Amino acid sequence: MSQASPPAPSNAPSRDRTELPRWIEPLLLLGPAGIWLGLLLIIPTLLIVELSLVPGIRPGQVVNPSGLNNYALIFQPIYLQVLGRSVFFALGTTIICLLLGFPVAYWIALMVPKRWQNLLVVGFVLPLWTSSLLRSYAWITILRPTGVLNSLLQSVGLPALDILNRSPAVLVGMSYSLLPYMVLILYASLEKLDRSLLEAAADLGASPSQVFWRVTVPQTIPGITAGALLVFITGLGDFVDPELLGGASSMTAARLIYNQFLGATQNWGFGSALSTLLILAVSIAIALLLKYGDRNTSNV
Incomplete structure (x- = not known):
């Protein structure tokens, strides 16, 4: 009588075990961040866009989108002047930060020994660890008529400067606040610089200025673009x-938006239209950077 052999083990997966579809795994990873982003960014932005279509709405009134009247108000000369002043401050701050930040980043990345670079970078961004409000009050102490700067100038026989509550004081404060961001981005770009190209250009007879403009700058254009865009966007919304530091004569878009929501005017529709315009401008700038940034890198 023959004995039955035991069944061969099967390599097939058990039917009781259910496998999740592949599209669920990234959804589970991105879900928490997506919910957070939707609640705190996307939904508030959509609400702002909706309010921008309601002319003259105030707190407690019914939201009934009915047109683009709020956007038409932006093109009045007084508001165009405010927007132009905001662009002037942001652009001026960007230029100042680039002119001051590039030599510092170049010195740290290419001339300072490796063991000191991290320490210098941390020391340079140390002001970011303090409150922006505290930094502004410090500049008030320095720039006021009886402040540190004028006391120093008068001690050496130079005339005092009256720049507080004027545009130069705003540019000084904004440049001081945003300069570390420019230095960090430029330092990261210059640290990756191919130094063999610098040596090759020098061996071929190029002068230091030619090496800088024809080798160094083209390789760091993506970093310059990213740093300038970050400083410009942040300066455009600085409040x-x-x-x-600017006083009543330095009204900017951020202050104007604040007045529409929390000031005496209480025109949420117009404030939302201004906010939507700034969001659109920033989004276009970021899209241009993402589209053309890689091309700059490939042309080096």
């Missing part, structure tokens, strides 16, 4: 420095 603290123009408010404390």
